[in-house]
Amino acid sequence: QITLKESGPTVVKPTQTLTLTCDFSGFSLNTGGVGVGWLRQPPGKALECLAVIYWDDTKRYSSSLKSRLTITKDTSKNHVVLTMTNMDPVDTATYFCAHLDRRSGGYSAFDYWGQGALVTVSS
Amino acid sequence: DIQMTQSPSSLSASVGDRVTIFCRASQSIGNYLNWYQQKPGKAPRLLIYAASSLQSGVPSRLSGSGSGTEFSLTISSLQPEDFATYYCQQSYISPLTFGGGTKVEI
Numbered sequence: 001q002i003t004l005k006e007s008g009p010t011v012v013k014p015t016q017t018l019t020l021t022c023d024f025s026g027f028s029l030n031t032g033g034v035g036v037g038w039l040r041q042p043p044g045k046a047l048e049c050l051a052v053i054y055w056d057d058t059k060r061y062s063s064s065l066k067s068r069l070t071i072t073k074d075t076s077k078n079h080v081v082l083t084m085t086n087m088d089p090v091d092t093a094t095y096f097c098a099h100l101d102r103r104s105g106g107y108s109a110f111d112y113w114g115q116g117a118l119v120t121v122s123s
Numbered sequence: 124d125i126q127m128t129q130s131p132s133s134l135s136a137s138v139g140d141r142v143t144i145f146c147r148a149s150q151s152i153g154n155y156l157n158w159y160q161q162k163p164g165k166a167p168r169l170l171i172y173a174a175s176s177l178q179s180g181v182p183s184r185l186s187g188s189g190s191g192t193e194f195s196l197t198i199s200s201l202q203p204e205d206f207a208t209y210y211c212q213q214s215y216i217s218p219l220t221f222g223g224g225t226k227v228e229i
Contacts, residue, residue: 037219047159047167047210049219060217063124096166107173108214109157113166 002026004036004097004114011120012087018119022080022097026112029055029075033102037110038071038082040093052100053080089121125149125213129222136227140201144225146194146211154190155215161224162207171196172214201227 008020020038027034037052051071052060061069070083080097095117098110126149136142146156154174159167169178171187174194184199198205206229211222 046223047161047212047221049212049221052217052219060219062218098166103172103176105173107155107176109169109172109178110159110167110212111169111172111178113168116166 002099002112004099004112006095006097006114006117008095008117008119010118011122013123014088014121016087018082018084018087018091020082020084020095020097020117020119022082022114024078024080024097024099027099029053029073029078029080031055033108035100035102035108036073036080037098037100038080039096039098039110040091041096041116042090042093045093050084050095051082054100087121092119092121094118124218125152125216125220127211127213127220127222129209129211129225131225132223133226133228135229136201137229138201138203142198142201142205142227144196144209144227146189146196146222148192148194148213148215151191152213152215155213156187156189156194157212157214158187158196159210159212160205160207161210167210170209198227 004024035054038050053071068085097114099112102108128147156174158171161167175187208226
């Protein structure tokens with residue numbers, strides 16, 4: 001059974017750095033084809049994929065946020081960490097982590113999600 | 124980046140209706156297209172991957188079709204639990220991108 005859970009601060013001040021941790025179980029990030037992504041959703045708005053880290057340590061970032069994001073993994077601890085620098089009130093959102101499964105034919109999809117963590121940026 | 128555009132942004136329907144939601148990619152993505160359902164306060168749920176493959180546990184009244192730049196999600200007979208927001212997402216190339224969502228409401 002695959003589970004993921006996000007943790008981190010609920011409130012950060014503008015200009016601060018946000019650090020979020022995704023603790024997962026039921027799979028290994030050493031397994032070929034597997035990835036973990038961080039996504040976010042501002043209140044009432046659409047989903048946005050921020051970053052994905054793959055089993056081989058390949059990292060992919062949102063084009064618009066690339067300069068502010070870092071994603072890392074610790075396979076011994078079964079967690080993935082996202083840092084986002086220079087936080088702004090527009091970054092207020094629910095942040096999700098999700099398991100990215102690569103299926104036959106090379107297709108991939110986010111098939112398991114954490115419950116999400118609301119982060120508010122406010123002074 | 125590949126832009127994903129969904130239409131309509133919202134629709135009103137009744138139980139038993141046949142509903143179709145559309146998704147357009149800004150460039151050809153083959154059939155690297157996923158559909159998700161999201162209910163208020165919940166994480167998204169994967170419904171369909173590879174444009175038309177049903178995720179395990181998803182009812183067969185949902186179906187997906189399309190390739191290239193034009194895709195659709197159809198619910199053949201809307202049920203009360205189907206009232207939600209639906210998102211398409213391309214998995215063709217990074218960065219992975221989502222459509223703006225379609226809210227299906229009564």
